Structures are given as structure tokens and as C-alpha cells.
Amino acid sequence: MSDEFETVTERVRERVDPDSEERKRLDEVAERLIAQAKAAVTELPVSGDIVQVGSTARGTWTSGDRDIDVFVRFSPDLPREKLETYGLRVGWSVLPDGREEFAEHPYVTGECAGFAVDIVPCYAVESASEIRSAVDRTPFHSEYVTARLDPTLAGEVRLTKGFLKGVGIYGSDLKTKGFSGYLTELLVLEYGSFRSFVETVAQWRLPVDIDPEDHGTRSFNDPLVVIDPTDPERNVAAVCSQTNVSRLIHHTRLFQTDPDTEQFVLDSPDPLSPEKMQQELASRETTPVAVQFDAPDLVDDQLYPQLERSLSGVRGELDRRGFETLRTATFANDSAVLFVECEITERPAIERHEGPPVDAGEHASDFYEKYVDSEAYGPFVDGERYVVERPREFTSARSVLEEAIFSVALGVAVEDVLREGYEVLVGQETAVLADEFGAEFARYFDPKP
């Protein structure tokens, strides 16, 4: 690879590596939090230990990240309600101005000296395969990575995270469906450096199977499989979508050919105005249809799977009804929108419906009798079969959304909200959506790998 690779990555390192001042501040704050948490645990009627986890614990955070995760580990003998009560008690003690959130357990999240702090209770199980909930696994990940990452490798991890952020695929939340910090660390451990990561990923042929501890016991149907070194039954990359893994291949190939610091910067186009959106639609000559409704009150990790399931249901129905979908998108903010760009606006009043072969005896004569006095055209014979041209149920994409939306598979929470009311937008009407989702539509109409 070129010297340019070195030049470019050096420049990026300056940006992603926290300087000594930032490190020092973080260490001070983390130390203080841990001390406070430890003190709070001594007030409890049970014992527990405190561990700092996450990227700030292992020196792999990129400059500007401000997350400090502190876990409170209790004995596996502690009943779950006690664990939750004690965990919250420690949390409130450390973060008196925090707020309670809920993942697998309730926990306290808050702010301390400019850092975002989570105080999370978990069980101190013997091994990652004995976990009670996903958070129990985190300390094992932290321990595994910490034991293997030296400061040089930590730098390679930061560079790699910067690259994934630039592509827009850093994060294992269910909206992003990308690469978690732990997965990034495992890939850098596997390949040894960012350069080697780029060179290797650019050559990936999917599916890719990586098993650092060579202990995997299951097979997975995912495009990228990285067996968790702390749990032989888990694919750390399970959440990565096919599209995102493919996009990573694309971007590493591009970076290899033509290294550019820009690739570490997430493209953020100017929001599209409704007027520009109208122009785009007019030039594409497609028929977009959209369902807009109040966004269900859910965290993103619950909301986006619901939106995607609903979008897929609506798309499928529009395809089955002959409106041939070209592309889809779903966005949420105050409102949520299912957006489907169709190729077909309207279909005829009739549709061809094939009956049985004429020589199929009673089956055939039943079909003939059913339709002979109906309003359908026919029956007539085409080749071996009876055929009728019968009235089509839905002749426009709009009518499918207005009349048939509850017959498709929707996310439950989305269905509940839709029952309260929703708006159907068709064609140029959809351009008003750019008021709320201008940035999203800017990306939609200038799609990139």
C-alpha cells in the first residue's frame, strides 16, 4: 500500500486519539465515580464489586467520546429484584441527578463532569456462558480485550472505529445494525492493525467466519460471523446487516485504492427542501406513497425493528397488488413515516385470473359456473385453461394504503398507533415529508454505498 495510506492515517490519528489532557480528565472522573460506587456498595446489606467497562476502560475510545460505564457486580445468588433495588441504590448514590432507564435491568444514567455515565448492575457469573442477561457478559468482554490490547493496538482500534464511523456503520443498535466497539476490537486483534484490517476486509468473500479462540460450537447464517471468545455459542457480529458488511468491503476497497481522510467523516448532506424533493420525484417519474403517523413512544432499539417490519409488510402488499416497489425507507422523529417508492401508480379495473385446465372435470365446470354469469369478462379459454378478467380489488397504490393497511403484517406498536389515525401521502404530496426528514431524503435521493 502507498505512503499515502500512512500520511492519511497519521492525520486521522491526530483527530481520533485523545490527547493526554483528555485522558487525564477521564481517568480522574472515572476514579472518582468508582470510589463513590464502592462506597455506596459498603452501605448495602450484601457485597458487590465495581468494574469499569467499555471503551473508556480499555483505552479504545476515540477523542470526544464521553461514555463512562460502571458495572456493579453482585453474587449470582442474589434474587433479581434485590439486584435491581441495590443496583439502583448505588446508581442514585453516585448520580443523584441522574435518571432511571431500562435495558435488561433498570439502571441509572446521568452526567458527571461532562461525561455520560451509566451505573449498571449485573451478576458476577463464573463464565460468559452462564450469564443471566446480556449485561453480565460485558465484564468478560472487557477483561478479554484488556488482557490483549497494548497501547499500539488500542490506537489501531481507534483508527478502525473512526473508519467505521465515517462509513456510518459504527454501532450495534438496531437502527444502525453495524459494528460494536467489542467487535471492532476483536477484528483489530485478529488482523493486527488498521492497515491489515483494510487489506483483509477489501478481499472478504462473504460469508466470513472468524473464531479467535477456535471454540465455536454452532453455525450461523450471517454474512459475518465472529465467535465471541468468551462464549462459543455467540456471534458477536449477529446484528451486522448484509448491506453494512458489504458497504464495509466497498469502503475498504476504495480506501485501499485512494486513501482519503474524508472517508473518516460521515457524509452529512444538506437537508433536501420540499421543493427540491418535488423536483427529484418529477425527474424520477415514480409514484412514492407514504404513511405518516405519530412516532410510537419506544426506544430506538424497539422502534426501528417495528418500523422495518411494518415497512416490509406494506411493501409486500404493494408488490402483491402490482404496484411494483422500487425502493423503500422508514424514518422517525416526532412523526414516523413508511415511505415506498412505487413504479406503478394505477392498474386497470380488471385483472386476469386463471382457472383450472378445461379438462379438469368438475373442478373446471365449477369454475365456469362460478363466473359465467358474473360481471367478469369471460370465462374464455386460453391454452388449456379457463380464464376470466375480473374486477381488480385495488386499482391504485393509494387505495391499498387507505383500505388494506391492517391486513398486512405490521409491528404491534405501529399497528396500535395507526389505529389512532394516519395520513396517506401519494406522489408530490410526499414532498412535505422533507420538512421533517430533509436530511434523510437528501441521502435517499443521492444514495451512496
Next chain:
Amino acid sequence: MSDEFETVTERVRERVDPDSEERKRLDEVAERLIAQAKAAVTELPVSGDIVQVGSTARGTWTSGDRDIDVFVRFSPDLPREKLETYGLRVGWSVLPDGREEFAEHPYVTGECAGFAVDIVPCYAVESASEIRSAVDRTPFHSEYVTARLDPTLAGEVRLTKGFLKGVGIYGSDLKTKGFSGYLTELLVLEYGSFRSFVETVAQWRLPVDIDPEDHGTRSFNDPLVVIDPTDPERNVAAVCSQTNVSRLIHHTRLFQTDPDTEQFVLDSPDPLSPEKMQQELASRETTPVAVQFDAPDLVDDQLYPQLERSLSGVRGELDRRGFETLRTATFANDSAVLFVECEITERPAIERHEGPPVDAGEHASDFYEKYVDSEAYGPFVDGERYVVERPREFTSARSVLEEAIFSVALGVAVEDVLREGYEVLVGQETAVLADEFGAEFARYFDPKP
């Protein structure tokens, strides 16, 4: 079966059976023609014999048919040009006011005392498997049937022909693609009566194989196979279309359930007016497109296969281009027309075009490079592949017909005529076709089995 069957068929017999007067007149004319032909042969420098063939020779013509076919058989040693010269000489001698036509040989056709007469030369080969051209086979057919048909069976044949005419599938010409007189006779010989014909055909499961002499040596891929008793390698029903065989099954089943003299009468609806056709199109909400041109100067047996091949080419192209054809028809009179009813009028300016999987190395990067600076949307990544939305070549059915018609497989003679010029009609414009093809469109918009 009901007594009604008897009542209905008796009434039909009165119509299809020629009375003694008609028989007598035919016999007289046929005798006279044969005598004249024999006399003409004696004038030739070679010998030849005269045979009357066809339905009027075997008593299976239906009342009102007025075809007398006289064959002049020469030795197989006679060179082809001599056969043609001598055949025409006999023809002109018998029918001085006739005209020359051309099937496999030239022959003379004309009128005599109200009958349509053909004088056709052929070779007196030893057996039907040694024929030089299709007409040589005819005397063998006549001989085979004459030897087996008594007057009662001849009556059953006439009734069956009447039924086939009522369905509109009597005739082995390439426009009708139905049942020849010979095929009808063989089926009646096989089944023994019209009643048994109806009962059996109503139960047919296609394909049906009939081999009266049990001597077939080939297999055929046709829905109905009736091995020629005079030629083990020939399917007498080869020309019957799948649709027509199926229609016969339908009509025999209907007749069995509810015998009606109307089934022996070909439905001939009033011609549709252009105004009514506009109403039909408006209510169907389809997009008909038509290509109208001067009918090529060909006999029907050459014209219709050409029209059908062209229609199929045009339909295929419209389907490939996304205009989803619903039904098609072709008609010819002074002009000829390829009529295709589409479900889709227009498509967007763009079409989705999938590239290779992103992980396909150079193949993938070539695709990306090809499109990255093009006017297409994308490339972007969807699942494992690169995708672009590129300009669509044809966005309307009209433009396909106006700009791409010569890229489709057309009949040669049709292509020649189209190169001289043609008219494209779309939507309501097509209604003018009802001026010339009103009866055809009346059937089209009220399709029956």
C-alpha cells in the same frame, strides 16, 4: 343422456343433412365434371386417372357446402413440371372460366352450376408414406374413409361437423387451427356416433392419443394426437391448437348438460362501434396499443402464421419492457392489426439495475467505476449487491412500438410491410379499428369459451 339430446340432434339433422334434391344435383354435377376430366386426360400424351375426393365424394358434406374436389392422378415417374402442365391443362379444359391458384402445385379452381370446383393434379403413389406432396395423400384418406363409412355414420359425421362449426373450430386452415373434415370422420369412426363423440370428448384428459390402426411410430407433443391410418408418422390433429381442443371439451360438456340447437350455430355478434369500443376501454381502464399496416398480400395460411409470430414478438417486447400485456389479438382485412392490451401505460424515468455482489472483487469494482460518475442514481449497496437506478430506455408502451418494433421477431412479410410504414394507436385512439374490425372486437370484448 337425456331425451333432449335426441330431440335437439334430430332438429339439427334436418338442417345439416342435404335433402335428396341437393344430393341428386351434386351427383349430377360431379359426374359431369369427372367425365369432362377423363376426356381431357385422354388428350394428354400420358395416362392419368380421375378421382373425386373430399366430403362431397364420401357423403359427409353438410347441407349447403358446395365444394367438389377432383384429383388427377399421374404416374410417379412423371417429372414435376410435366405434372403441373398436364394438371393445369385438364383443369382449364374442365373449368374454362376458372383461375389458377397455388398450394403445393398450381391447380385450377372455378365454378360449375353453383358448386366450387378444384381440379388438382397429384401423384398416384403406392402408399401414403411415399407421397411427394401433401395432396398426394388425399386420395388415400378418401379411400380409407369411404370403405368404412356407411350412410348412418356419414350422418353422424355431418352432425359432428355441424357441432364443430357451431364452436367455430371446424377447419384445419392456419387461421382456424381446428378440425379438418378427415379428422372429424376419423373421430366419428373411432367413437361410433355423435352422441358417443360428445360423451367421450367431455371426459378427455389431455393429451389424448388415438391410433385407429395401432401403427403409430412417432410420439407427438400435441394436445390431441390422431395417428393417420394411412401414414403411421403423421398426426392428423397436428394443426389443432391447445385452445381449440380445450374449447371442444368445454362445449361437449356443456352440450351434455344442456343440449341446445344454438350450440350448432356460430355466435356472430353485432359489430362493435368505435363509440362502444371507447366505452369498453374506459371501463376496463387498460392501455391498448395497436400497430396497423397494409395487410401483406398473402393467402390466409401464410398470412396468419406471420401475423401471429409478429404479435408474439411485439407482446414479448412489451412484457420485457414492463408494460404487462393482458390480452392480444390480430386481425386482417384490407389492413392488418396487431392489438395488444397492456396493463401499464407508462413506467418511471428510471429502472433498478442490480450489479454484482460487492465482494466479487474486480467484477464488483468495475461495476462501481462504470456507474459512479454516470447519470444513474447510485451505485448504492442493497444486501450483498451494488445497485443503480439508471435511465429507462422506454417509458411508454407507445415508444416501444414507435422505436423498437424492428428489434423484435416479426414475420418476414410483416416486417417488409412495416418497413413501408405503419401506424401506432394507443388507448382510445385504437377505437377507430372497430370501423374495420367491429365484429372481431365485439368478440374480443365479450370473450366466450
